[in-house]
Amino acid sequence: MRAVQLLTGFLDSIVGxxxxxxxxxxxxxxxxxxxxxxxxxxxxxVLAKDTGKNPRELAGLLAEKLRTASxxxxxxxxxxxxxxxxxxxxxxxxxxxxxxxxxxxxxxSSDLGAGKKLQVEFVSAxxxxxxxxxxxxxxxxxxxxxxxxxxxxxxxxxxxxxxxAGKQMRxxxxxxxxxxxxxxxxRSEPFPEDCYKGEYIxxxxxxxxxxxxxxxxxxxxxGQDVCYEYGLKDIFDGIKKDLLDFGVxxxxxxxxxxxxxSGAVEQTLEDLKRSGRAFEQDGALWFRTTEHGDxxxxxxxxxxxxxxxxxxxxxxxxxxxxxxxDRVIDVWGADHHGYIPRMRAAxxxxxxxxxxxxxxxxxxxxxxxxxxxxAMSTRAGKFETLADVLAEVGSDAARFIFLSxxxxxxxxxxxxxxxxxxxxxxxxxxxxxxxxxxAVGRRVNEQNGPTPAEADLSLLVAEEELDLLRLLDRFPQxxxxxxxxxxxxxxxxxxMELAGLLHRAYAVLPVMGAENRALGAARLRxxxxxxxxxxxxxxxxxxxxxxxx
RNA sequence: GCGCAGUUAGCUCAGUUGGAUAGAGCGUUGGCCUCCGGAGCCAAAGGCCGCAGGUUCGAUUCCUGCACUGCGCGCCA
Numbered sequence: 141m142r143a144v145q146l147l148t149g150f151l152d153s154i155v156g157x158x159x160x161x162x163x164x165x166x167x168x169x170x171x172x173x174x175x176x177x178x179x180x181x182x183x184x185x186v187l188a189k190d191t192g193k194n195p196r197e198l199a200g201l202l203a204e205k206l207r208t209a210s211x212x213x214x215x216x217x218x219x220x221x222x223x224x225x226x227x228x229x230x231x232x233x234x235x236x237x238x239x240x241x242x243x244x245x246x247x248x249s250s251d252l253g254a255g256k257k258l259q260v261e262f263v264s265a266x267x268x269x270x271x272x273x274x275x276x277x278x279x280x281x282x283x284x285x286x287x288x289x290x291x292x293x294x295x296x297x298x299x300x301x302x303x304x305a306g307k308q309m310r311x312x313x314x315x316x317x318x319x320x321x322x323x324x325x326x327r328s329e330p331f332p333e334d335c336y337k338g339e340y341i342x343x344x345x346x347x348x349x350x351x352x353x354x355x356x357x358x359x360x361x362x363g364q365d366v367c368y369e370y371g372l373k374d375i376f377d378g379i380k381k382d383l384l385d386f387g388v389x390x391x392x393x394x395x396x397x398x399x400x401x402s403g404a405v406e407q408t409l410e411d412l413k414r415s416g417r418a419f420e421q422d423g424a425l426w427f428r429t430t431e432h433g434d435x436x437x438x439x440x441x442x443x444x445x446x447x448x449x450x451x452x453x454x455x456x457x458x459x460x461x462x463x464x465x466d467r468v469i470d471v472w473g474a475d476h477h478g479y480i481p482r483m484r485a486a487x488x489x490x491x492x493x494x495x496x497x498x499x500x501x502x503x504x505x506x507x508x509x510x511x512x513x514x515a516m517s518t519r520a521g522k523f524e525t526l527a528d529v530l531a532e533v534g535s536d537a538a539r540f541i542f543l544s545x546x547x548x549x550x551x552x553x554x555x556x557x558x559x560x561x562x563x564x565x566x567x568x569x570x571x572x573x574x575x576x577x578x579a580v581g582r583r584v585n586e587q588n589g590p591t592p593a594e595a596d597l598s599l600l601v602a603e604e605e606l607d608l609l610r611l612l613d614r615f616p617q618x619x620x621x622x623x624x625x626x627x628x629x630x631x632x633x634x635x636m637e638l639a640g641l642l643h644r645a646y647a648v649l650p651v652m653g654a655e656n657r658a659l660g661a662a663r664l665r666x667x668x669x670x671x672x673x674x675x676x677x678x679x680x681x682x683x684x685x686x687x688x689x
Numbered sequence: 690g691c692g693c694a695g696u697u698a699g700c701u702c703a704g705u706u707g708g709a710u711a712g713a714g715c716g717u718u719g720g721c722c723u724c725c726g727g728a729g730c731c732a733a734a735g736g737c738c739g740c741a742g743g744u745u746c747g748a749u750u751c752c753u754g755c756a757c758u759g760c761g762c763g764c765c766a
Contacts, residue, residue, distance in 0.1 A: 165706075165707090167706080167707095167708085171709080172704095172709080172710090172711080172712075173709080173710080176709075180708090180709085182708065185708075185746085185747090188746090189746085195746085219709070220708080220709045221708080221709075221746070221747075223708080223709070225709095266766080303766085306766065307765080307766060308766055311766090422764075423764085424764050425764095426764090435691080435692075435762090436762090438764095439763090439764045440764095441764085442764040443764060444764075446764090448764075448765085448766090449765085449766060474693095474694075474759095474760070474761095475760060475761070476761085477692095477693055477694075477760070477761065478692075478693075478760085478761040478762055479761090480693085481692090481693095501693095501694085503694085503695095503759095503760090504759090504760090544702090544703095545701090545702070545703090546702095546703085548694070548695090549694090549695075549702080550695085550759080551701095552701070557701095557715095560728095561728050562715090562728070565728095566714070568728055569714090569728080569729090571728090572726085572728055572729080573729095575726075575728090576725085576726060576729085579725065579726055580725050580726090581725095582725090583725045583726095584725075587725085589725085621705090624705095625705070627705095629703085630703095633703065633704095633713085636713075636714080637713085640713085640714095643729055643730065644729095644730065644731090646725085646726095646729075646730085647721090647724095647727095647729075647730050647731090648730090650724075650725060651725060652724095652725050653724065653725075688726090689726090689728075
């Protein structure tokens with residue numbers, strides 16, 4: 141990061157001196173192979189395209205000036221078709237250590253978001269049953285995304301949208317009611333297919349009967365209402381507890397029912413009608429989403445007078461923007477991807493720019509046990525709950541697995557593998573790196589080893605040390621990329637790489653057994669900088685950084 | 690039928706404004722514990738980046754077509 145900034149500055153001014161305009165598509169990035177130096181710039185290649193000159197000749201001009209630009213640049217090589225391969229002086233690399241020491245928990249943070257108000261809405265599972273593992277993935281991604289965005293300078297808020305209105309909710313009340321009738325021997329017909337068949341419904345009915353033995357004596361409508369209210373609260377308390385156990389935090393719990401009851405939905409429909417975006421046809425109210433790129437118009441109010449989810453979703457998003465969010469990210473299950481065009485159309489109709497609305501799709505989780513698939517369906521009552529999975533594998537392991545793949549690709553989650561404390565399970569690899577460093581610190585204290593004050597950082601010139609320094613310098617870029625792409629998995633990949641370098645260096649670069657205390661102390665500071673960076677990254681994932689394991 | 694994703698090593702996957710000899714882990718094979726934690730390290734083998742065209746000095750990356758897989762396409766929620 142520092143290195144990229146430094147080199148960009150030098151190259152831009154050199155390009156100016158030579159009388160060229162800055163090439164727009166020029167890129168400075170770490171080369172794939174470190175034998176090509178610390179950073180590679182394609183300036184000459186891009187300039188050659190713009191000016192019609194020979195790329196290697198241009199590279200020669202640039203390299204000549206770059207070599208003398210600063211003592212921080214150790215060497216500049218011209219390679220291949222005209223790449224500039226730049227290697228920095230060790231002193232420049234070593235300077236990242238005090239930088240990390242001073243920044244501490246903030247190392248890697250940025251002001252990319254410039255304080256913009258951002259809302260991330262995630263999980264938002266219907267409170268008709270406990271959270272399952274798929275919700276867990278969405279929870280991990282949403283929560284981590286909030287952390288990543290805050291770290292990148294956004295003013296981010298986490299929200300859960302509670303679908304507590306509509307037909308699913310009535311089905312919940314009915315399901316509990318029917319189970320209560322069965323438990324009291326008032327019903328023996330088969331349980332309806334379209335009701336929720338999970339065991340938890342029976343448990344709720346039993347609990348409710350214990351508190352309200354006369355439940356099934358009530359009139360049906362009233363009884364179902366009681367069942368609904370009780371069930372909603374019971375299930376929702378469970379959801380909140382599951383999220384808490386998973387270290388997932390929501391700032392706001394937004395109720396759909398409140399939106400309906402306040403008249404906000406009706407108001408939104410009125411506004412759409414007035415602006416000519418909604419029209420009546422066949423007794424229903426339609427939204428002209430085709431005007432904004434959807435492939436057909438969508439119904440807002442059915443001919444039977446009831447509202448569609450889409451209607452309240454528009455009102456909900458209007459409310460988000462009314463609350464002052466500059467940008468909104470919805471985290472959705474990938475099976476809802478067909479919903480994106482109409483939601484985009486709705487946001488456009490609200491007068492918002494494209495950038496104000498993003499959807500992060502979360503693909504299905506394939507739950508396996510020793511390679512065999514476990515089926516998952518709420519309606520069929522067969523599923524592995526998030527709580528069960530957490531009890532089995534722990535929060536850290538689950539989160540790391542969820543965040544180690546890009547969200548939009550399917551994920552195999554094998555309970556047996558995630559439980560294993562091996563490299564099948566990279567969370568331990570990363571945490572172990574942190575714990576190992578902590579162990580060194582303890583050892584150094586116990587045995588009167590070198591102290592940070594004795595360090596001579598200029599002694600850090602071994603290959604393994606320079607590799608670590610180089611990678612530490614890249615963490616801020618990884619954090620920015622994760623925010624820019626709304627992809628927390630960039631962080632997990634960075635952490636695995638850093639842990640790998642640490643384990644490699646660990647074997648050959650002792651602190652206690654260093655040739656002298658100044659070197660040992662310098663290594664200690666290097667290790668502590670690595671630990672700090674590991675912590676910062678793990679915190680972005682919501683995974684703990686243990687001092688011992 | 691239409692739309693959206695995906696297809697990279699035996700397996701699971703990275704690779705985002707087009708760059709050099711395409712990466713990682715697991716698995717396989719062979720090494721490393723008188724040495725701060727071996728939950729570790731080192732080395733080797735393993736690839737027509739789905740197929741075919743196109744654009745480009747250069748394509749896993751961009752465009753077109755095709756094949757296969759998954760998902761979605763209701764006045765459902």
